[in-house]
Amino acid sequence: xxxxxxxxxxxxxxxxxxxxxxxxxxxFQILRNHERxxxxxxxxxxxxxxxxxxxxxxxxxxxxxxxxxxxxLSDREGIRVYPTEPGEKLLPSPDTAFVNMLHAEVRRQxxxxxxxxxxxxxxxxxxxxxxxxxxxxxxxxxxxxxERQFPWQWLGWTALALLLSLISAWLIxxxxxxxxxxxxxxxxxxxxxxxxxxxxxxxxxEIETLARSFNQxxxxxxxxxxxxxxILAGVSHDLRTPxxxxxxxxxxxGSDEALKQGMIADIGEMDSIIGQFLDFARTQSDEAPExxxxxxxxREAVEHHLRLGRAVQxxxxxxxxxxxxxxxxKRLISNLVDNALAYGEKxxxxxTREADxxxxxxxxxxxxxxxxxxxxxxxxxFTRLEIARSGSFPLHVGAGTHEG
Numbered sequence: 001x002x003x004x005x006x007x008x009x010x011x012x013x014x015x016x017x018x019x020x021x022x023x024x025x026x027x028f029q030i031l032r033n034h035e036r037x038x039x040x041x042x043x044x045x046x047x048x049x050x051x052x053x054x055x056x057x058x059x060x061x062x063x064x065x066x067x068x069x070x071x072x073l074s075d076r077e078g079i080r081v082y083p084t085e086p087g088e089k090l091l092p093s094p095d096t097a098f099v100n101m102l103h104a105e106v107r108r109q110x111x112x113x114x115x116x117x118x119x120x121x122x123x124x125x126x127x128x129x130x131x132x133x134x135x136x137x138x139x140x141x142x143x144x145x146x147e148r149q150f151p152w153q154w155l156g157w158t159a160l161a162l163l164l165s166l167i168s169a170w171l172i173x174x175x176x177x178x179x180x181x182x183x184x185x186x187x188x189x190x191x192x193x194x195x196x197x198x199x200x201x202x203x204x205x206e207i208e209t210l211a212r213s214f215n216q217x218x219x220x221x222x223x224x225x226x227x228x229x230x231i232l233a234g235v236s237h238d239l240r241t242p243x244x245x246x247x248x249x250x251x252x253x254g255s256d257e258a259l260k261q262g263m264i265a266d267i268g269e270m271d272s273i274i275g276q277f278l279d280f281a282r283t284q285s286d287e288a289p290e291x292x293x294x295x296x297x298x299r300e301a302v303e304h305h306l307r308l309g310r311a312v313q314x315x316x317x318x319x320x321x322x323x324x325x326x327x328x329x330k331r332l333i334s335n336l337v338d339n340a341l342a343y344g345e346k347x348x349x350x351x352t353r354e355a356d357x358x359x360x361x362x363x364x365x366x367x368x369x370x371x372x373x374x375x376x377x378x379x380x381x382f383t384r385l386e387i388a389r390s391g392s393f394p395l396h397v398g399a400g401t402h403e404g
Contacts, residue, residue: 012177016169024162036098043146044105051110051130051139054081059132080140082120084129091119093126102146179207183214195222239274243267292324294359295352301333302350310341315351319359333361340365 054073058081061069073079093099093116106128107114115129117138126141179199186196196218199211247267250260295316305312333350340348344365351362370378 012173013170016173017166020162020165020169024158028158037101040098040101041105044102044109047102047106047126047128047141047146048109050079050141051128054079054139055130055132058137078142078145080123080125082123082138082140084136084138088120090117091124093118176204176207179203179211183210186214186218190218190221240271243271243274247271289323289325291321292326292329293319293321294324294329294361295319297326297329298333298350298352298361301330301337304334305337305341311346311348312337312341313347313349315349317351317353319352319354322359333363336363340367343367 057069057073058066070081073081093103103116106116110128110130113129113131117127118124120127120138120140123140125143126146127138128141129136129138131137182199186199189196198215198218201208201211201215203211247264250263250267253260295318298316299314302312302314337348337350340363344367347364347366349362349364351360351364353360353362
């Protein structure tokens, strides 16, 4: 079982969808990388300004007012100042490209001895070290002042735009696939011997040209079939008149009786072959399907042969009605029974039954059978086994065979 869809519609839609998703992802990464450096410089400038202002405020403030200053910075700006302590436990900053770029820019402006941390003791945030005389301090900035909130709103708009693009892609691909699907169905009808309705000659130029060419081909094939059936029926009908005269002359001649009977048999076989040609021509007609009881048609065929004194048995189980071409099915049953009586020796039986939701018609005989390798070839009209050409086994298949 393959996960790759087989239809052009789904393959095209999935391909376009993947291209759209890859395009959106690529643009997101490009934008993210492009704005990373300017944002790092901007944040670094803000951090440097906070550190410099804090240092300047502590240096210039009176000693008894420094505590109030630190309290006000913490309450109003969320900025806290702590003196560094030996052996204090520091939480390292995240090792990411953006943070490293930020650290490098801050060190460039404040000095290479500037240290950074993500936390000290129980305090967590963005910590930067600075010195006043020989004393070192930490400035702690709230993390939310440096970390950018995820742009959920922009993500929503991006998802909406992507969804609308996918819907549009589906509509475009389905519009292209619809005439191709109709073309495939019409081609399947032609394969079944049905002349399909003309395809709409509209849409893009390529689809319009394809539909016009297919309609022309369908009309040409229908005309050729009609001409072939007309010629076949005309020739077969015209041949029967001289055959009838020839048979009458043979029966009235005073020739040897054995020779005369052989000639009459040959004429009868020729007439039978012409009848099969006529049946084949009629099979190509536009007989409309109708609800048919297959068991009833089979019983009528058996009764017809019984009236002619032929030994035909019936084993007809009730079957549901199905939409079939009545005359075509009658000719099919008649031809099968005639072949079985002629070449199946004896014990011919016609049976109907239902199996796995399908109707089954069987004409059983005790003839020599057909080699499996020849079975498919003998389904074609006017086809015989090679052994039949010598006359020892004249099996004739398919002249009136018709599937409903």
